[in-house]
Amino acid sequence: MTYCCGILVRDGLVMVADTRTNAGLDNVATFRKLHVFEKKGERIMAISSAGNLSLTQSVLSTLNEGFETEDGDRETLLNAPTMFQAAQRIGRAIRHLHEIEGRVLEASDVSFDLSFLFGGQIKGGPMRLFMIYSAGNFIECTVDTPYLQIGEHKYGKPVLDRAITHDINLYDALKISLVSVDSTMRSNLSVGMPLDILIVHRDGYEAELKYRIEPGEPYFHDLRERWSAALRAAHNNIPRPPYATKT
């Protein structure tokens, strides 16, 4: 399993991804799921992936090789004219893979299961964040709901629901997304450290922060402790229910 979260707010984009992959419970490994495509000053894009690793890696390889056009050029993410067309290229790569692999995998009872978050900005265009489904279609993040999640999304959703707004500071958004990942990791063994994080300022066209949080990293450890303590205090400060049976 996987947990990835993307947040698009007024000041920019936050993306967080875990790195755990598993085939069953006894075959666990670490793979990067957050990939950054960058031409500094011109464009920055990031993809995070969930689902079958062989499929998500193949989609990325397809995107890196590009689709050949009639006049011999290759269509990649780095030369897509807009973020929308870049998202369409990801969808196309997924559909292409489904044509090749879908039936064979189904025959082996492997479902064609994958999804992506895709965010970034190309100079001259707006910053955007998409969630791309296994059918190659996609939705886009808006001001009303400024975050998207893929993978094991439920455990970490309540904290995002309550705290993330379009106006939140970028580093506060990162902080909340780390709390969201923490809640997920506590409840689901298939989501695990290290974590990859990315912050991009709107109209910055480069990564402001690209970082891997390793196990035992002091800030993240402190965040987990503080969050746990705050939740305990929050429980304690709510009075006990006054209910009595009506007889």
Add this chain to the structure above:
Amino acid sequence: MTYCCGILVRDGLVMVADTRTNAGLDNVATFRKLHVFEKKGERIMAISSAGNLSLTQSVLSTLNEGFETEDGDRETLLNAPTMFQAAQRIGRAIRHLHEIEGRVLEASDVSFDLSFLFGGQIKGGPMRLFMIYSAGNFIECTVDTPYLQIGEHKYGKPVLDRAITHDINLYDALKISLVSVDSTMRSNLSVGMPLDILIVHRDGYEAELKYRIEPGEPYFHDLRERWSAALRAAHNNIPRPPYATKT
């Protein structure tokens, strides 16, 4: 969908259930999912249910009618010798229903989907809490993990994971379970008010508290507000991430 939670701690048992049922998104109704079977001073048992309503209601009707024995008696929950044997009777009722309904429902693409929480105490025996699956098998709550959930369990699990211990006060356990239900209702429309709650003291053999929390009820409203405010404060009190890109 549904969310029900049962907590078994040193002092007794807490059970909470929502009441929303839905067939699709446009057919929403209110049905009681928490049912209490009580002979005051002798035994108290409670069942909460999740899954297909026609199936869970049929299981309850079967249990109320009882299974006829060879000498013409009827085996019900109210005459089960032990909680374990009562749980087995629920399993038997599920399997009986599966024999009658399973194949016909599958032919209509309706999956045989149901689960129960079953808790209580019979005089002379220990207080127990079980989770019973659609195959009729079941697991039991222990001191290490003193709660069980059925239905839409993920959103409300992190708060239980962090706060519920075997030693917690019964009314604190109720309070935390209400926070857990609140988190679930915020994230999943198919879980909704009113809520039914039950508290049973160990060796009490009767309901200490049987109550329905209606929409707008002041304590629950206050709990939601306080919890939201506490979470906001908790975020604010955690410092922002100090990370910087390593170049």
